[in-house]
Amino acid sequence: MEVTTTIAETTVSEPETEEAPVQGVISGEMLRDIEFTEYPLPDNPDYSGFKSYEPYDLITAQSVQLCLQYQAVTDSNGFRLLDGRYLVAVGTFCNAPCGTYIDLILENGVLIPCIVGDIKADVHTDETNTFTVASMCASEFIVDDAISPAAWYGDVSMVHEE
Numbered sequence: 001m002e003v004t005t006t007i008a009e010t011t012v013s014e015p016e017t018e019e020a021p022v023q024g025v026i027s028g029e030m031l032r033d034i035e036f037t038e039y040p041l042p043d044n045p046d047y048s049g050f051k052s053y054e055p056y057d058l059i060t061a062q063s064v065q066l067c068l069q070y071q072a073v074t075d076s077n078g079f080r081l082l083d084g085r086y087l088v089a090v091g092t093f094c095n096a097p098c099g100t101y102i103d104l105i106l107e108n109g110v111l112i113p114c115i116v117g118d119i120k121a122d123v124h125t126d127e128t129n130t131f132t133v134a135s136m137c138a139s140e141f142i143v144d145d146a147i148s149p150a151a152w153y154g155d156v157s158m159v160h161e162e
Contacts, residue, residue, distance in 0.1 A: 039094050041138055042128040049107065051156040052137040054089050054118060055145040056080050064098040065118045069142075072117070077159050078148025079141060080117065087117030087142040093130040104139055117142045 041047065056072070059065045072080045072087055080087040085101065096102055096116045104112040120140070122129050130138055145151035149159045 037095075042093070042130055044126065044128075044131055044136065046136045047131060047138065048136065049157070050135055050137045052132065052135040052140045052154070053143045053145065053148065053150040053156055054140040055151075056087075056117075056142045057144070059118060059142075068098060068115070068117050072142075074144045074147070078144040078146070078150065079159075080143060082115050082117075085113040085115045088114045089118035089120050089140040089142060090116055090138070091120040091125045091129040091131070092122055093125075093128055114139070 056069055056074075059069055068082060068087060069080065072082045075081055088102075088104070090096060090102070094102070094116075098116050098119060100116045102114050102116060104114055106112070118140075120129075120132060124132055124134070126133055126136075132140065141150065141156045143150050143156075150156045153159065
């Protein structure tokens, strides 16, 4: 049997046991005190909702980013996941270091649970350090581009249109 806790549409399940918490598992008590920051996207007339990707094998330097990749798995669509959350790269606008749990909330209300897996370099982003200049995307999904349809389409939205 599992105990389920819901926070702003994000569900976290934990096994019902009397054992001490395992490192990395958030207890129900901690969930009541969780803090969050909301980052609405800055206005950008060129933003179209495009969601680009970043090949995971480009992360090679010994770093938190690489440690996250060692722990991640690849799903059947080539998306890299950790703890059931998509690994994404975001700009420094979010002030969220690698390993931070974030939820992307799309304009249509769809919530995508993510973990910051990489930080976009400011030199590659606009003046707000949010949107990648080359694609005007706000988040880049980290994928295995050898198997991901995102690599064929260029836009992650084509893999999951919803």
